[in-house]
Amino acid sequence: MPKVKSSLRRRKVLRPRSIGGIKPHSTEDVYRILTDYYGIPKVARRMDPTSELIWTILSQHTSDSNAEKAFAALSDRYETWMEIMKAPSDQLATVIRSGGLAQQKAPRIQTALSLIYQRTEGFDISFLSTWSLESAKSWLREIPGVGPKTAGVVLSFSLNQPAMAVDTHIYRVSKRLGLIGPKVSADEAHDILEKIVNPDKVLNFHIYLITHGRRICKALRPLCHTCPLSARCPSQKKLISENDTRIPIESLNYKPL
Numbered sequence: 001m002p003k004v005k006s007s008l009r010r011r012k013v014l015r016p017r018s019i020g021g022i023k024p025h026s027t028e029d030v031y032r033i034l035t036d037y038y039g040i041p042k043v044a045r046r047m048d049p050t051s052e053l054i055w056t057i058l059s060q061h062t063s064d065s066n067a068e069k070a071f072a073a074l075s076d077r078y079e080t081w082m083e084i085m086k087a088p089s090d091q092l093a094t095v096i097r098s099g100g101l102a103q104q105k106a107p108r109i110q111t112a113l114s115l116i117y118q119r120t121e122g123f124d125i126s127f128l129s130t131w132s133l134e135s136a137k138s139w140l141r142e143i144p145g146v147g148p149k150t151a152g153v154v155l156s157f158s159l160n161q162p163a164m165a166v167d168t169h170i171y172r173v174s175k176r177l178g179l180i181g182p183k184v185s186a187d188e189a190h191d192i193l194e195k196i197v198n199p200d201k202v203l204n205f206h207i208y209l210i211t212h213g214r215r216i217c218k219a220l221r222p223l224c225h226t227c228p229l230s231a232r233c234p235s236q237k238k239l240i241s242e243n244d245t246r247i248p249i250e251s252l253n254y255k256p257l
């Protein structure tokens, strides 16, 4: 019988029980500690789900402010989704150029709108709020250019679904805290975190991890010496700088993805 390579036999660790002898915080502990530290976030529903989808496509690979400018230009130039769907692609690209990658985003937006129109004979996708999370996620993910993060943003912020949108901050903080294994991909992290966070707390959890990643668990030189999660963070020994006197920026508020 042929030998199976040990690397093939080894299963990917989705959630480590212990890293370097440290048992990571549970998601419940992380939630509780960050609630005490940051307080309860104020989350307002942002837009109708179709607008949220188009906004999120515009925000791919660019800053929020660029996406906002592009979305404002789109709203100024066109009155209906139908007009946007039928506009010449080059014209649409010119209108949204402040959002970057306009030549890619314009056809992506038009394909998304066409698909929605074909499936619903309109542009209202709010019915997805009544579907199961898995079905609603699959429906959105069938739209070309809609990945797990874009689907997660639309589902959680506009459709009141317990979806986890994982951005670069959430991915980094989750890995450092040992909530997900070191080899878990960003795409896989969406499903894993969704399963281990209480559905009622997913949106706040998302906000806490983004805020924590921006303020304290920064990509370079995280502020482990002042981090409320450091006691059971498996990464802090490696990342802490003993004489660090930096303090978190108090004024940085949560900004959406």
Ligand code: SF4
Pocket (backbone or CB within 6 Å): 173, 176, 177, 216, 217, 218, 222, 223, 224, 225, 227, 228, 229, 230, 233, 234, 235, 236, 239
């Ligand atoms: S202790 Fe350091 S690495 Fe761990 S979560 Fe806090 S800032 Fe991030």
